[in-house]
Amino acid sequence: PPRRLRTALIKGRANYLCLRRLAQLIDQTQYDLLRQELRVFAGILCWAARTADGDLDTLTGGTGVDPSMAAQLSSRAEECAGHACSFHRRCFVQKARERALRADLIVANHALVFTEMAATSPIALPRHAQVVFDEAHNLEEAATRFFSVEVSPSRLGTFTRRLAAGHGKRRRGLLERVRRRLAGGALGAGGPHRAAIEEAIDEAARAADTLRKDGTALFRALQCLLPAGGEATRFAFAPDPADPQAPPPAPTAAWRAVRETQAAFRETGAALAAGFRHLIDLIGESQDGELNLLAEETSDISGALQSLTQMLGDLDFVLAGQDAGHVFWVQRAHGPEPLAEAWAAPLQVGPQLARHLYETRRSVILCSATLSVGGQFAYIGERLGLNLVEPARLRTCIAPSPFDYVRQCRLLVPAYLPDPTDPDRSYVTELAALLCQVGTALDGRTLALFTSYDMLRQCARLAGPALEATGIRLLVQGESGSRDLILRTFRKGERHVLLGTHSFWEGVDVVGDALSCVIVARLPFASPGDPVLSARCEQLEQEGKSAFRALALPAAVLRLRQGFGRLIRHRGDRGLVVIADTRILSKNYGGIFRRSLPSPVLDCPDTAAFLSQVA
Known part of the structure; x- marks a missing residue:
């Protein structure tokens, strides 16, 4: 019979419990832990006795222990005593590495791959000829963050x-x-x-x-x-x-x-x-x-x-x-x-990826639902250094979606809203009114995505009382608990409207009736005040390119597609996506956004036309 595929999940060292640090904390309890700290500590000890892999994510996610407390217990390379450690044989990091050495398929995060890429010899991952990056649209940001100082x-x-x-x-x-x-x-x-x-x-x-x-x-x-x-x-x-x-x-x-x-x-x-x-x-x-x-x-x-x-x-x-x-x-x-x-961050990560990753592996596969802009890979190829790879090695593919977006989803643009960039118009007030109308009509079941905390908080303040008067609870990022708690509450489908920003644009998977509408408050252009973005824009302008066309616009298109993708997660899902930014209709670049989305845009000229589509 064919041999069973052996798999292993491995994370960076800091994700694992260090038993020696736990022992040191136990030794300190008689000296300096307060009564409330002792209760938390008791929960940690119970978890440590049960855990098979020492993954601290299961500690913070399953027991409610504060991440800063968990960080005190994490393994650190500079503190590792190696074979001199009395817990070496029971070390969770070593066990994870041993599992990886025996595995045919290893699942790791981007940061761990970058750690190996920067090292002169293998640290946690065995030598490998192939690597597959899922969610590869995040690769540039992840590499920038990893190589920053x-x-x-x-x-x-x-x-x-x-x-x-x-x-x-x-x-x-x-x-x-x-x-x-x-x-x-x-x-x-x-x-x-x-x-x-x-x-x-x-x-x-x-x-x-x-x-x-x-x-x-x-x-x-x-x-x-x-x-x-x-x-x-x-x-x-x-x-x-x-x-x-x-x-x-x-x-x-x-x-x-x-x-x-x-x-x-x-x-x-x-x-x-x-x-x-x-x-x-x-x-x-x-x-x-x-x-x-x-x-x-x-x-x-x-x-x-x-x-x-x-x-x-x-x-x-x-x-x-x-x-x-x-x-x-x-x-x-x-x-x-x-x-x-x-802070310091690299202006470009593409050359490093090309030199230390693409050229040293037999094959590298980059996959994501949002890698192309207008059906082309030019943008992501340049950002990730694929333009530096020998052309004969490159293969691209856009696989058809398993979803029938035209049948499962309607894409609405309320054209009567003011331009969100116009300081003299009451965009936030009208957006809050729209949020109330949609939330009431759909009995909650709405996720609103924002590009700034300020606008999110303003909308929460304006829409909250009206929604709660109808029995709909507003879940607000930064106010209603952790991201995981907010999502768990929202998935229960009990008349909720969720307002989220950056981290809610992707990685949110709500299947079924709990989510029926996604509202995009503004086209997700990155903040021009971001130091890394502004420096990269300047570099492009010095090269004679349009920073807006070469960087800001395609990045926003990919971000919008990520937000759009929060709605349909299953063949049985149905719902609405509302883009509450009229620039997608009025600006000459709006066509690039529209052509990158899988559903045709329905232009709603007034409130009545819009609500008739929502009902």
């Missing part, structure tokens, strides 16, 4: 809390754990190196605290670079291509403050790195050559040193702003304090 208050805070947190009896973290191991006799009753190690721990703790303060000063200085009311601003210090010999402009007062705080941060970081090395040397000298009782702690300190070195290097790279292949920007950081974070 970020230095932020959250990254620094995660690092410093890992070293030391809390006060008094509630002190915790790596340095405190080493201190407690010493007190527990890791060096005997009075090892000759104990005093020196404790002094080195104190110095490292002080340096970590100073690094946190210096980092806060740096992120506050970065915030001063933002324009009044702005969320992000780009910067670059590369020589002007038109005049490479021209001296750079004099730095502004804000940039001088950034450079001063950057220098202080770098100096403190270098001192902390030296302290880590000194601590590692002291522990090494104190241990028996045959038995290192602090082997795992030493591995953790080495991991912290690696993380610190990487962060300092990333900071220098980003704030130098000189790599012509990257876009650099500062953006407002989340949190109560007025702080900002610094």
Whole structure:
């Protein structure tokens, strides 16, 4: 008989529970977990005893544990003790890798494939000649995100809390754990190196605290670079291509403050790195050559040193702003304090994909319901570097849809609505009225897709009371719970109207009567204020191309097709798609959108004509 196909699902290391970190958390419970934390911790322990694969997604999704808590338990390459770890034989990461080695077919996410692509030797995936990318329309965004570099208050805070947190009896973290191991006799009753190690721990703790303060000063200085009311601003210090010999402009007062705080941060970081090395040397000298009782702690300190070195290097790279292949920007950081974070992202990912992926595999298959624009692959081919591949290797195919869209779906455009870009017209008010009309007529069962949170919130505020007066509940992204909770509630089909933005345009699968209408509030053009998009547009214009035609328009077409696809998920589904943006009729580019959709547009000249189609 034919051999059964062996399959394996593998994710990035950070998706798996680290048993050693869980053990460390258990060790800390007697010191620093509050009563409410203990209840959460009990749930984690019950899950850890049951889980077969250690996938933290099942912890956060199935038990309600906060993702930030789960992150404290995740496996990290820089902290991995390898064979020195007492949990090595039970390691979930190792088990996943072993399953992958035995498998004929491996399912992985985009980020893991990029991790392997950037490595000089296999890390988690065995060597493979073929790779299939599903949802390949997201490949450029996923690659851009993966190869981006970020230095932020959250990254620094995660690092410093890992070293030391809390006060008094509630002190915790790596340095405190080493201190407690010493007190527990890791060096005997009075090892000759104990005093020196404790002094080195104190110095490292002080340096970590100073690094946190210096980092806060740096992120506050970065915030001063933002324009009044702005969320992000780009910067670059590369020589002007038109005049490479021209001296750079004099730095502004804000940039001088950034450079001063950057220098202080770098100096403190270098001192902390030296302290880590000194601590590692002291522990090494104190241990028996045959038995290192602090082997795992030493591995953790080495991991912290690696993380610190990487962060300092990333900071220098980003704030130098000189790599012509990257876009650099500062953006407002989340949190109560007025702080900002610094980013760098590649202008193009196509050349990297061509060099490290397409050229190193026998075959690469990219599949998605939304790869073509107007029946052509030119846009996605250029964005993903397929234009750099030998033409004889390329094959394209547009498979027919299994759905009869003309029979299953009506596509309506309420032509009487004002242009959503006209500041003098009451578009949001009329859109909210339309939302109420559709929601009432269909007894809920409506998903409205927005391109901005501001418009979503305005519509929720205007439409909510009227809908709820008729017994229809409004589910609002960011207000009605997590994305998963909102979707679970919506799928019950109990008279709901769901308002969502970016993440709801795709990956939403509601089969049957629970979803009868999808409303697209605006054509989904990306925000022109996005630093990466604006830099890529500038690059296209410098090459003599129209950034709108070459980038903004085709990207919006693919996004609209994704939103349209939320409605029909099964051959038995029926319903309406409403595009509440008259530009699809009035603008010369509207025809490109219309030709890319699988249903003909029904133009509704007034409210009566529109409601007659909805009923």
